[in-house]
Amino acid sequence: MLQAVSFAVPAGAFRWLLGPSGAGKSSLLRVLQLAVLPSSGQFELFGTAVQRAPRRQLVRLRRRMGVVFQDLRLLPELSVFDNVALPMRLAQVPEPRVQAEVTEMLSWIGLGRRLRARPGELSVGEQQRAAIARAVVLRPPLLLADEPTGSLDAPQALRLMELLMELNQLGSTVIVATHNDQLVRHFKAPALRLERGRLVEDGQAGPPAAP
Known part of the structure; x- marks a missing residue:
């Protein structure tokens, strides 16, 4: 359970989301992606007060995010290409652009020869790459990733x-939750760090003030 978590992430920033297993990283990501709403306090996303927003507006906010889930959530009946193309088609992007950009993205991440394969025919690593491609193909204003690597x-x-x-x-x-210390050391960036549901580092110059 999250307790007295307070922070702000400026538009265009990158934040690592760190902490041991059970610290609350996935719970915080679920709040940020609007899967659950906070039971108290205030949550503002894209300048919108989330708790006061009508359902229609929450749907519009979700469409401005890309999310990489830990369980990937690829649709098994669709090909890799169609899984990655889904956000673009829901956004009514013209099909020629869908074909060009999805093909380019899948080629870049090493799945150019697997366009027509279904998720069940891929290795776990290939499925992970397909899920990331789906999340970023529309270049969303906000990307949330739960252990993407x-x-x-x-x-x-x-x-x-x-x-x-x-x-x-x-x-x-971009907010990325990870346990991979090697990546955190390689890609230097501020961190949000949780311990036992409390924020002990907020991505600023020093630790947050005690609640």
Whole structure:
């Protein structure tokens, strides 16, 4: 359970989300992606007071996010291409652009020869890469990633973190939860650090003030 968690992430920033297992990282990501709403306090997202927003507005806010889930959530009946294309088609992007950008993205992450495969035909690492491609293909203003490199070897993890950093440099706000200390050391960035549901580091110059 999260307790007295208070922080602000400026638009276009990158934050690591760190802490031991059970610290509350996944719980915080669920709040940020609007899967659950806070039971108290105030939560503002894209300038909107979330607790006072009508359901329609929450739907619009969710559409401005890309989310990489720990359990991936690829649709088993769709091909890799169609899984990655889904956000673009829901956003009514013209099909020629969908074809071009999804093909380019899948080629970049090493799945160019697996376009028509279904998720069940992929390795776990390939599924992870497909899930990340789906989350970033629309270059969302906010990307939330829960252990996005957990099933990848070191070279693949570095390549995909470079993709997330590139997305950040293009203006997206990116928050990545990870246990991978090597990545955190390699990609220097401020961190949000949780311990037992409390925020002990808020990404600023020093630790947050005690509640």
